[in-house]
Amino acid sequence: MKIVFIGTVEFSKKALQKLVDIDAELVGVCTKEKSSFNSDFADLTPICKENKIPVNFVEDINSKESINWIKDLNPDIIFCFGWSSLIKNELLSLAPMGVVGYHPAKLPQNRGRHPIIWALALGLKRSASSFFFMDDKADSGDIISQKEFEILDSDDAKTLYDKIIQLALIQIEDFVPQLKDNTYTRIKQDQALSNIWRKRNKADGKIDFRMSSKAIYNLVRALTKPYVGAHIEYKEKDISIWKVKIIENNDINIESGKVIESSKEKLIIKTYDAAIEILEHEFKEVPKVGEYL
Numbered sequence: 001m002k003i004v005f006i007g008t009v010e011f012s013k014k015a016l017q018k019l020v021d022i023d024a025e026l027v028g029v030c031t032k033e034k035s036s037f038n039s040d041f042a043d044l045t046p047i048c049k050e051n052k053i054p055v056n057f058v059e060d061i062n063s064k065e066s067i068n069w070i071k072d073l074n075p076d077i078i079f080c081f082g083w084s085s086l087i088k089n090e091l092l093s094l095a096p097m098g099v100v101g102y103h104p105a106k107l108p109q110n111r112g113r114h115p116i117i118w119a120l121a122l123g124l125k126r127s128a129s130s131f132f133f134m135d136d137k138a139d140s141g142d143i144i145s146q147k148e149f150e151i152l153d154s155d156d157a158k159t160l161y162d163k164i165i166q167l168a169l170i171q172i173e174d175f176v177p178q179l180k181d182n183t184y185t186r187i188k189q190d191q192a193l194s195n196i197w198r199k200r201n202k203a204d205g206k207i208d209f210r211m212s213s214k215a216i217y218n219l220v221r222a223l224t225k226p227y228v229g230a231h232i233e234y235k236e237k238d239i240s241i242w243k244v245k246i247i248e249n250n251d252i253n254i255e256s257g258k259v260i261e262s263s264k265e266k267l268i269i270k271t272y273d274a275a276i277e278i279l280e281h282e283f284k285e286v287p288k289v290g291e292y293l
Contacts, residue, residue: 001097002075004028004077006078007029007080011161012042013042015102015168016081029055030058032058039228040227054073056070062088070091079100081101092134098133107130107194108140110195110197111140111195112196115127117223118222119222123218125150129146131175132144142187144184161226207230209271213247229241232293234287242280242281243279246275247274247275249274259291261289262288269293
């Protein structure tokens with residue numbers, strides 16, 4: 001079973017290495033040479049060079065040049081694991097077995113953009129790792145493998161990302177032989193149960209201390225590294241916040257956003273329902289007690 005692989009992020013790199021480890025027949029890899037768009041960009045070329053896999057650097061995966069390059073490899077199937085743009089019909093229909101995509105959400109729920117970020121920001125307790133046959137809509141094709149995972153209160157973007165990768169690699173080891181032997185099953189998604197998460201914007205990452213402490217905690221852990229970080233607007237600058245913890249505070253006479261403790265070691269701000277201690281930040285000048293954020 002000849003496979004063309006498309007990907008450009010850390011998950012792509014781990015998935016590609018897993019395919020090499022299980023002796024999958026990789027006939028080509030489409031990736032990016034560099035990317036300012038993907039905060040978790042990963043270079044796939046060392047794996048390709050070590051294993052003599054042809055590489056094609058592309059910006060537009062749907063371009064005529066990309067289509068022709070893949071077509072010349074005559075793949076049986078295409079794996080698209082970690083690519084930020086939609087695959088169009090010409091590429092979807094190029095390989096006889098189709099294109100398998102990946103989405104770390106419990107499809108048909110939570111299709112669309114930034115599934116790890118939204119899952120944490122919204123405080124979800126469970127989600128799933130889903131591989132599916134791609135069609136011309138976002139994350140709506142038949143599922144080939146889906147496994148649920150728990151989201152702990154202690155999880156952040158990095159720990160959850162790592163957890164999802166490890167689960168997905170187990171799934172790859174399971175379903176690739178099934179594809180090769182034609183023993184796999186396709187599970188249709190119930191379209192009536194679907195929703196689509198939108199693309200996040202800068203305003204979604206702004207901490208507003210009128211929010212609850214739990215909402216702020218969830219926002220910060222959702223956007224921490226490898227992502228862009230939540231931020232506070234302070235003296236007309238955006239200050240990145242990487243880690244916080246919830247502090248009990250029942251004083252109903254203190255306004256949200258007021259700095260109630262400040263030192264080199266500790267920075268605590270009142271929230272709507274309690275307080276937040278900022279543990280990791282990029283303040284060059286720490287706000288003073290009595291200031292408002």
